[in-house]
Amino acid sequence: MTSNRRPTETELIAWFLAPLASDAAAFRLGDDAAALTPPDGEDLVLTKDVLVAGIHFFADDPPGDIARKALRVNLSDLAAKGARPLAYLLGLGLHADWTADWLATFTAGLADDQRTYGLALLGGDTVSSPERLTLSVTAIGRVPRGGMLRRDGARPGDIIAVTGSIGDAAIGLQLRLDAGLSGRLGLSEAAAAHLLGRYLLPQPRSGLAEAVQRLASAGMDVSDGLAGDLAKMAGVSGVRIEIDAGSVPLSEAPAWPSLPIRRCGRWR
Structure with a gap:
């Protein structure tokens, strides 16, 4: 056209x-x-x-x-x-x-x-x-039938699992807003492109849907940040969620060392 x-x-x-x-x-x-x-x-x-x-x-x-x-x-x-x-x-x-x-x-x-x-x-x-x-x-x-995962299914003893690296899109947005940030963080062109791409184009884990449905007790998309979404899940499930932030999977792109990260957290 x-x-x-x-x-x-x-x-x-x-x-x-x-x-x-x-x-x-x-x-x-x-x-x-x-x-x-x-x-x-x-x-x-x-x-x-x-x-x-x-x-x-x-x-x-x-x-x-x-x-x-x-x-x-x-x-x-x-x-x-x-x-x-x-x-x-x-x-x-x-x-x-x-x-x-x-x-x-x-x-x-x-x-x-x-x-x-x-x-x-x-x-x-x-x-x-x-x-x-x-x-x-x-x-x-x-x-x-009856198999949709809800937020309120989390139970004591459950393991928290994510299907990708956390925070890439947030950094990608900051790179888009601040043209000089990539240089200040010491990012290579490839690393910056990866992070920008994670912001521009989400990667839905559709290929894992069947495994998620079969193995998980609760599930939700991480769209408001890991801490915020864990707080929502904990609230409706009536549980306390504890994570070691050092175990959270992060991108290999070397932006994270320059950003503040809490080493542990609890949400209830």
């Missing part, structure tokens, strides 16, 4: 969004709603995140990466529940400066991740957003 003419809403849906949709459940986005039947013996798990330009991503980020981020933060929530991706709904609040080329690149990013994670678009809505780009994704996953 290279034309400078802005498509109508009907054209926008037909050209950019309908190719992403499930034929069986979404009717190629030709109806007002979709119909989704859970597979036999399974429950549906639903989660939603809203992302706003200038708050959750930078407005000048590549459109395809913005799309992937909006989808992946939801897929990460599903993985933490032990759920495998099935489908999603998309709300697009487009700012006045959007173009057909921008939207083509945005939906190409969605298409790539749909193939990677095995899900399809069911529907959604498009509106004009007067101030900034706003995205809303509702992701739908599936688990064996």
Whole structure:
């Protein structure tokens, strides 16, 4: 798509969004709603995140990466529940400066991740957003009947496990905000690129969903920091959680020695 003419809403849906949709459940986005039947013996798990330009991503980020981020933060929530991706709904609040080329690149990013994670678009809505780009994704996953992991399942004697290195995205954001920080921390180009990438593109642990569902007693996505999210889990589970901060897996990128880290912590 290279034309400078802005498509109508009907054209926008037909050209950019309908190719992403499930034929069986979404009717190629030709109806007002979709119909989704859970597979036999399974429950549906639903989660939603809203992302706003200038708050959750930078407005000048590549459109395809913005799309992937909006989808992946939801897929990460599903993985933490032990759920495998099935489908999603998309709300697009487009700012006045959007173009057909921008939207083509945005939906190409969605298409790539749909193939990677095995899900399809069911529907959604498009509106004009007067101030900034706003995205809303509702992701739908599936688990064996009664098998969704909740936050309140933590029990005394449980082991706290995480599936990746902690804090990379937080450092990546700081690197994005402060161009000189990489040099002050002594980061190589490769290390800085890794941390920036962890902020720009979350890596949902969808491949571990089945193991999480089978082995864990409680689960949640780490999105507000390890300490904050452990406090939430401890509160609803009625337990005290103790960790040795020295055992928390951190990135190999040598930024952490320059940052304050508490050696131990308790949350209850």
